[in-house]
Amino acid sequence: MKVIILGAGRIGRGFVTQIMLLNHVQITYFDVMDPMVKQLNEIGSYTIHVLGHPEKDIVNTNVTAYSANDIEKLAEVWADADFVFTACGGKNMPTVGKTLGKAYKTMLCNGKGHVTNIITCENWIEPARDLKQALEAELNEDEKRMFEKNVGVGEAVILCTGTGAPDPSLLTNPLDTWIQNFPYLPMDKAAIKGNLPNWEYVDFVDQFGNLLTQKLYTNNTSCGSIAYLGHLLGEKYLAVAANSPEIAPILDEIYEEINQALIKGMGIDEESQLAFSKRAKAKYTDLDIVDPITRIARDPLRKLKPNDRLIGPSKIALSVGVEPKAIALCTAAALFYDNPEDESAVQLQKMRKQYGIGYILENVCGLKPDEKLYTMIIDGIHELQKRGWLKEEVNL
Numbered sequence: 110m111k112v113i114i115l116g117a118g119r120i121g122r123g124f125v126t127q128i129m130l131l132n133h134v135q136i137t138y139f140d141v142m143d144p145m146v147k148q149l150n151e152i153g154s155y156t157i158h159v160l161g162h163p164e165k166d167i168v169n170t171n172v173t174a175y176s177a178n179d180i181e182k183l184a185e186v187w188a189d190a191d192f193v194f195t196a197c198g199g200k201n202m203p204t205v206g207k208t209l210g211k212a213y214k215t216m217l218c219n220g221k222g223h224v225t226n227i228i229t230c231e232n233w234i235e236p237a238r239d240l241k242q243a244l245e246a247e248l249n250e251d252e253k254r255m256f257e258k259n260v261g262v263g264e265a266v267i268l269c270t271g272t273g274a275p276d277p278s279l280l281t282n283p284l285d286t287w288i289q290n291f292p293y294l295p296m297d298k299a300a301i302k303g304n305l306p307n308w309e310y311v312d313f314v315d316q317f318g319n320l321l322t323q324k325l326y327t328n329n330t331s332c333g334s335i336a337y338l339g340h341l342l343g344e345k346y347l348a349v350a351a352n353s354p355e356i357a358p359i360l361d362e363i364y365e366e367i368n369q370a371l372i373k374g375m376g377i378d379e380e381s382q383l384a385f386s387k388r389a390k391a392k393y394t395d396l397d398i399v400d401p402i403t404r405i406a407r408d409p410l411r412k413l414k415p416n417d418r419l420i421g422p423s424k425i426a427l428s429v430g431v432e433p434k435a436i437a438l439c440t441a442a443a444l445f446y447d448n449p450e451d452e453s454a455v456q457l458q459k460m461r462k463q464y465g466i467g468y469i470l471e472n473v474c475g476l477k478p479d480e481k482l483y484t485m486i487i488d489g490i491h492e493l494q495k496r497g498w499l500k501e502e503v504n505l
């Protein structure tokens with residue numbers, strides 16, 4: 110079996126690679142970042158370190174990578190590949206779809222149409238829909254018919270954390286990457302075309318349903334919340350923040366709010382959701398998983414969007430009469446996330462200082478001033494000030 114991994118970052122060259130190597134699958138990488146492609150080819154090998162379990166580390170050798178802008182090469186490699194995994198960021202799905210659309214067109218022109226699948230590995234609401242829409246916009250009616258017949262487009266849920274070196278000063282190979290010890294990859298079975306591969310550690314889920322949203326609104330909501338509060342409190346690592354006496358009780362309230370929202374508002378089975386959130390809490394409080402808050406909090410403008418991990422579940426909670434007070438407190442903290450190395454955080458802070466909190470709530474979070482959640486987030490800011498966690502003057 111052969112696969113393409115589009116996006117050679119922490120999940121692409123880390124977790125997805127681990128699962129594929131464990132199944133003896135041949136991988137070719139494509140990435141938009143030319144320095145990354147160059148490094149992958151020049152260094153040619155790296156270690157995927159399993160946090161807390163060095164005996165499970167895997168070395169990936171004979172690495173081959175190409176630019177994702179090289180459509181001819183992508184079409185050539187895809188002609189021989191059974192699966193294409195994307196791990197590029199959900200907001201990049203339109204660009205990724207366009208690239209794959211062009212490559213598919215070229216592949217058909219070369220007479221290489223075949224049964225193949227594209228699987229998104231993104232924290233996003235309906236990434237496969239966004240990708241497919243952009244991909245099909247590149248095709249004419251005949252090509253679209255061929256695509257619909259032969260290409261599956263589906264989603265996977267990435268429950269595993271992929272991150273950088275616990276101690277960056279000891280890093281010798283810049284390609285080395287670190288993952289949580291959780292070799293389990295659920296995928297939407299109904300989306301797959303052709304025979305299912307006989308892969309270990311991959312679960313082709315029959316009733317995939319809301320699994321990706323459940324994960325986003327449980328795992329990412331809770332770890333994002335810890336990260337934004339932790340940053341305000343001067344913490345650097347997620348698990349340390351999660352275990353702190355200030356954050357630990359708030360974390361319990363967050364899981365309570367999430368559980369009620371998802372059970373009552375999304376119809377998720379109670380037992381499954383309680384187990385899901387218990388696993389999430391165990392993961393984010395696990396000190397073996399050394400994950401910097403800057404990675405979890407990255408791109409706050411994306412994380413503050415209406416459907417993303419903070420506003421999305423809060424709105425569901427309110428729709429079923431549950432007040433997401435703890436999540437609103439963390440959303441308030443997110444509005445103050447500053448990191449000079451994070452372009453999105455720089456933009457957010459510039460926006461806040463120039464136009465005020467109300468502008469962000471309306472234009473980024475999509476909330477109206479008369480909405481309950483809007484008021485709850487403002488109350489959250491006052492609460493952060495009262496606790497002494499937020500010291501600066503606030504332009505509401």
Ligand SMILES: NC(=O)c1ccc[n+]([C@@H]2O[C@H](COP(=O)([O-])OP(=O)(O)OC[C@H]3O[C@@H](n4cnc5c(N)ncnc54)[C@H](O)[C@@H]3O)[C@@H](O)[C@H]2O)c1
Nearest residue numbers: 116118119120140141177196197198199231232267270271
């Ligand atoms: N890191 C984690 O713990 C984790 C866990 C679950 C899900 N995810 C999701 O996985 C996805 C990837 O995250 P990551 O942590 O690996 O990020 P990352 O920043 O480490 O890697 C992303 C890679 O994608 C590349 N890329 C961006 N746009 C591209 C394009 N159009 N074509 C090809 N390559 C492109 C980037 O250059 C980069 O190398 C995201 O959607 C993220 O939310 C991450």
Ligand SMILES: O=P(O)(O)OC[C@@H](O)[C@@H](O)[C@H](O)[C@H](O)CO
Nearest residue numbers: 232268269270328329332404405
């Ligand atoms: O990847 P993002 O930026 O959408 O979110 C950051 C983290 O929440 C995320 O990468 C988690 O670590 C991951 O989803 C595993 O739970």
